[in-house]
Amino acid sequence: MxxxxxxxxxxxxxxxxxxxxxxxxxxxxxxxxxxxxxxxxxxxxxxxxxxxxxxxxxxxxxxxxxxxxxxxxxxxxxxxxxxxxxxxxxxxxxxxxxxxxxxxxxxxxxxxxxxxxxxxxxxxxxxxxxxxxxxxxxxxxxxxxxxxxxxxxxxxxxxxxxxxxxxxxxxxxxxxxxxxxxxxxxxxxxxxxxxxxxxxxxxxxxxxxxxxxxxxxxxxxxxxxxxxxxxxxxxxxxxxxxxxLPAERQSVDPYDFGGGGGGVEQNLLGDLVEHLCSHPAFKMLTLKSAPQVQTKALDFTEFKWTTILKWLRQMLIVSSSLDETLDWGVKIDSGSSINRVHCKSMGNFLVLRGRGAFDADVTTFADKALYPSWASDPLRVMCSKESFLKHEMFATVVSNSQASIVPMRKVLDKAYNMFDEKAYVHHYERCGLSHKDMEYAFANIEDIIAKYESL
Ligand SMILES: Nc1nc2c(ncn2[C@@H]2O[C@H](COP(=O)(O)OP(=O)(O)O)[C@@H](O)[C@H]2O)c(=O)[nH]1
Ligand SMILES: [Mg+2]
The missing domain is CATH 3.40.50.1440 (Tubulin/FtsZ, GTPase domain)
Known part of the structure; x- marks a missing residue:
């Protein structure tokens, strides 16, 4: 059922x-x-x-x-x-x-x-x-x-x-x-x-x-x-x-994170929540997909899983949602020449749709350097051999990662500035929001950011 x-x-x-x-x-x-x-x-x-x-x-x-x-x-x-x-x-x-x-x-x-x-x-x-x-x-x-x-x-x-x-x-x-x-x-x-x-x-x-x-x-x-x-x-x-949409768990798990098999899962959302949202301090998820191309261009472009997954992984580690303009200078290997910090994930939920999805090599997403050392089962891969919206191949990663730090920090800073000036606060107070409620929200977001920074 x-x-x-x-x-x-x-x-x-x-x-x-x-x-x-x-x-x-x-x-x-x-x-x-x-x-x-x-x-x-x-x-x-x-x-x-x-x-x-x-x-x-x-x-x-x-x-x-x-x-x-x-x-x-x-x-x-x-x-x-x-x-x-x-x-x-x-x-x-x-x-x-x-x-x-x-x-x-x-x-x-x-x-x-x-x-x-x-x-x-x-x-x-x-x-x-x-x-x-x-x-x-x-x-x-x-x-x-x-x-x-x-x-x-x-x-x-x-x-x-x-x-x-x-x-x-x-x-x-x-x-x-x-x-x-x-x-x-x-x-x-x-x-x-x-x-x-x-x-x-x-x-x-x-x-x-x-x-x-x-x-x-x-x-x-x-x-x-x-x-x-x-x-x-x-x-x-x-x-x-x-x-x-329905998909099946990729049973060959390169790093043997456990599980696998089990037939087609019709309701992926439950799996996604179970996999990515088990830690109460980390709830911020972002989603990245590749390739992003016009439907009419699909007939003239040939894609390979290796290329798509390479893009997607780079989007993940530089925290960009656009598959062009990627900063390929950011790497996560041994690191001597690397001075920019990559975006760490608590967990990733990777969904591959299209021809050959079950055979795609996802080892680079299992790289332990992407995750904090205590993450025990950080990667789940779901596959479907069906094409998706006319794409012969399409990949999306939902990630519980540091990607939200930057936008959260910006919002926090701008809200602080306005709050310092007491700007517009009376509109909120008139409807029942107290000064303490507002301070709680500031502290809460500070705390969430700090937790992600510590990954
Ligand atoms: N992506 C997207 N953003 C929307 C849409 N409608 C409104 N927004 C964004 O939603 C914000 C305004 O919230 P809105 O949903 O209109 O207010 P509400 O009706 O009071 O909840 C702005 O950031 C808009 O850019 C929509 O259909 N799609
Ligand atoms: Mg409205």
Whole structure:
């Protein structure tokens, strides 16, 4: 039996990116010709009886994502639900799993967390429970949100906490979009800081995707001059989908880290959390994929696993998400000529899709120098021989690593500067955030950074 994941898509970004992810997964599952419709991992079937106004011949079957959409303003949910019903859709959202209000969060984390969290938390949780009850075997939650706004960040953080309290034996994984460094929301550094601090206290793992990286991937690799959110979301969705579709554990483990075999795993997310998020002090995950090329170029380019894995490993150790502009000067061998520090990982979850994936040589990812000496089982490799989104070969590594130190440090410094000036603090205090709460968040992030630095 396949275990299932219930998703929460909170705020504009969470809803839009999450929908793009579900579309990618659904499209790929259909390409692979899954006979019984979409998998139980992220979708469920609903039978509608004759009295339903849609019905033609008595009973029709609808496919709904196991997903709850939450926003404090109506338009994003309305257009998402509407467009998910267009043009022979693979799925439609269940209107009963949507929760929208009228007023918005005004990019104020505290309004989302305190005000809306207290007012609506229970009602939203009822919708979540309803989705969980529809799973034959429920495994955990994927919560999608941005860090910069007010709804995804504030209410999203509160919901994550409520979920963890209510479903203690299930996993809770967050996917968070990191804002551009500047030019978006003036208080984004406060919102990011507060969200990360709260999620680190309640979530099992936090996958962070930077909008800047998505933008650069669109511009430099996919030749999109003015990328839209939709373009960005497709890139993010592709990376995520590549680790969420079924795969099998590579049984030949070059460093004999144990395990192996066991057949095709349908729900990789549970495995990923189990493998990467076992240490309570380390929860920051990043995702890197290669190759990033336009679909139309795929017919003219020949790839080899050795090249793809060489790129990907370099992306990992220099902490870059773009497979061009890589600094090949950074190496991790014996080190005499090396003066730059490489990015250490607590653990890596490597997923290879396409021809020859099971035979690809992943020894360089098992290199002990990539990991702290105490890491006992740091690498897991999952493979599928099926091509992925027209790629003959595609590799993604989800990494619990030092990659988040730099962006976290920047956010912390900018938030400190504003906090010193007491800038905008009254907006938060008015909604219930105390000076102590803010200081706790600063200290918490400092602590997380220090732990990663010590790897
Ligand atoms: N990648 C991506 N980022 C988004 C999208 N929508 C909003 N954002 C980012 O999310 C942040 C604003 O948060 P938003 O989700 O709009 O606020 P909320 O509705 O209050 O949760 C900014 O950093 C935006 O760049 C989207 O569809 N995709
Ligand atoms: Mg919004």
């Amino acid at each position: 396949t275990s299932s994941v219930v998703s929460l898509q909170v705020g504009q970004c969470g809803i839009q990116l999450g929908t793009s992810l579900l579309e990618t997964i659904a499209g790929e599952e259909m390409n692979l010709g899954s006979e019984g419709g979409l998998s139980d991992t992220f979708f469920r079937q609903q039978r509608l009886v004759a009295s339903d106004s849609y019905s033609i011949k008595g009973v029709i079957q609808k496919t709904h994502p196991r997903s709850v959409l939450v926003d404090m303003e109506p338009k994003v949910i309305a257009s998402t639900v509407r467009s998910s019903g267009n043009e022979s859709p693979l799925f439609t959202f269940d209107p009963r799993s949507c929760f929208a209000k009228q007023s918005g969060s005004g990019n104020n984390w505290a309004r989302g967390y305190f005000e809306y969290g207290s007012q609506y938390g229970d009602d939203i949780l009822d919708k979540v429970r309803r989705e969980v009850e529809k799973c034959d075997m429920f495994r955990g939650f994927l919560v999608m949100q941005s860090l910069a706004g007010g709804t995804g960040s504030g209410l999203g953080a509160r919901l994550a906490q409520l979920l963890k309290d209510d479903f203690q034996s299930s996993f809770l994984l967050n996917h968070c979009v990191w804002p551009y460094e500047s030019g978006e929301v003036i208080v984004q550094n406060y919102n990011t800081l507060l969200t990360l601090s709260h999620l680190h206290d309640c979530s099992d793992g936090i996958i962070v995707t930077e909008n800047e990286t998505l933008l650069q991937t669109c511009k430099r690799r996919l030749d999109i001059a003015r990328p839209t959110f939709d373009d960005l979301n497709k890139v993010a969705a592709k990376g995520l989908a590549s680790v969420l």
